[in-house]
Amino acid sequence: MSDAAVSRQLSAVNVDRSESSFAAFWKMAGWPARVSLALLAAFALAALFAPAVAPYDPAAQNRRQPHHPPMRVHLAPPGEWSEGLLYVHKTKLADIRKRRYEETEERIRLSFFKRGRVLTTADPDARLFLLGTDALGRDFFSRLVYGGRISLSIGLVGVAISYTLGILIGAFSGYVGGRADFVIMRATEILMSLPTFYFLLTLAVIIPATLPSSLTYLLIVAILSFIGWAGLARIVRGLVLSEREREYVLAARAMGASGARVLVRHVVPSTFNYAVVSATLSIPGYILGESALSFLGLGIKDPDSSWGLLLAEAQNVEYLLRFQWLLIPGLLIFLTVMAFNFLGDALRDHMDPKRRGTV
């Protein structure tokens, strides 16, 4: 092979490398995975910039406007655009007991990027309820945006913890073998035979009701991760058992690498492909775990916000029938979980083309 041919081939390899794996993934993924990714990115941005996206503080109450229905946003006629592109109608409480509101003729102008908010009312004393209010008159949209911070991040943090634990413990167990392996495997068996949800409820008992929500959040993550690492550790152990017999491990040992170095630099990375896919697919479990606990009143507590907690108000049968915007947090959990499932599925096809179209 001539030098020119070799360098051509090398540059071809370089071209392949320069195309990021994300671009390759995007090209291959079907529309469900693309839509999912876009949706999750939108949710994540809203949660990240919650103080700007949410028009109000999530705990700010408007006692005179309980269970206000979502407001309809109107487009102003072109002649009035200088005053504001959009407006809503001011409402007046007709019957507080029945929570009946009447729209008045008066218009509330909306403006963009005022007072550090993306969209809010031009008049600071007027109110904009895009998705209605709850029993205390708190803006539901703002509560949802802030709740997304907890509901979305809990999956990522939980997976990060349990996967670090699972991969390290599993790899250690498989690589070292012997008595340590025996003990670790028995421990995972115990964790995996736990009636998970019952145990989750039991663990929730140790969270005192008076604890601030930030600590409750950490405890929930810790609890979910404590249950979550076992299954992964067993799978990683299996992968490592087959991997450690491979020639490259022998080569590394022969070159004088220590056991720990071989483990961390060579054996553990070989399990990453599997771990990325399975992590994406297990994020929903954490999101659902937190929402279920908060929904049952054992997780995040008022006045803080999480999607599961917000949905809990819909358990009141009368509210459920009359104020159906209270179901939106459930819809958001549903969409998020579905997006992660689509994404995980596409990632699996991407990492392992052999499986494409089979599952």
Place this chain on the structure above:
Amino acid sequence: MGRYVLRRLVNAVPLIIGITFISFVVVDLAPGDFFTSLKMNPQISPETLQGMEAKYGFDKPLVVRFFLWFWRVLHLDLGESIFYHVDVLSLIGRFLPNTVILSAAAMVVSWGLAVPLGLFMALRPGTWADRLLSFFAFMGMSIPSFFFALLLLIFALQTGWFPTGGSFSPDYDTLSLAGKVWDRVHHLILPVVVLGTSGVAGLMRLMRGNVMEIMNADYVRTARAKGLPERVVVFKHILRNAINPFITIAGYELGALFGGAALVEAVLHLQGMGNLMLQAVLSQDLFLLMGSILIGAVLLIVGNLLADIALKFADPRIRYE
């Protein structure tokens, strides 16, 4: 086979001790214990309290207390519920059947639908029917059970077609036998739909994957080459092999079903283990909690064992030494 079952049962003992011990430690970590609530109850005299403290060893260290509890469990004494003031065993005996019936019904529904649907999809990969069912499977897998239960609750309240609370009607005792059976079934429909949906969705995809993998197997090609009718190839060669992984996961399914059932029971106010457990958690009812976890763990372990035994009968290639 007998030796295998025996060994599994012997292995289950340390497993159960481990599970219950972890739970015992967790409950012990909780701030305040159930004696705090007992002490505040004016109906209970200090003497009774002292008697209980001595009986359950609450003045002793954690490990001693645990083995005192475990020793009584071996004698089928699960202690007394603080909230209900009844024997825990009889309480569980009253609530467990409802949950077991619900889970079993959901399992029957999800297997009954998932096997034919998965087979159907795998035989027509890429068609609009396959894509549509795949999409529904994703939806079914993703919808949170408590959210789905709320949606069905709205449906039931607005149409009035389904009862919306409890596991049976208030006038249950006055009904005839047929009426009683119908009453139970009527109350089961909504929770089974909720639980069954996620089950069908997951299993359907699994079935589709299994069948597609097996369709490429050598023995399927051989069967076709022999000139066997397609019906025989599909039902005898493909279906029987594709079902085996189902039996393996049946045991784990049981655990998922119990968890899912707990949430659905809470939303739809069914008298089952989930609601019982929730009540026990909220009132820090130690013995009820421990009893529920014990029963849950035993059911899971027995379920897994039964699944492995069933697999042996379904697949003669599997041998347990």
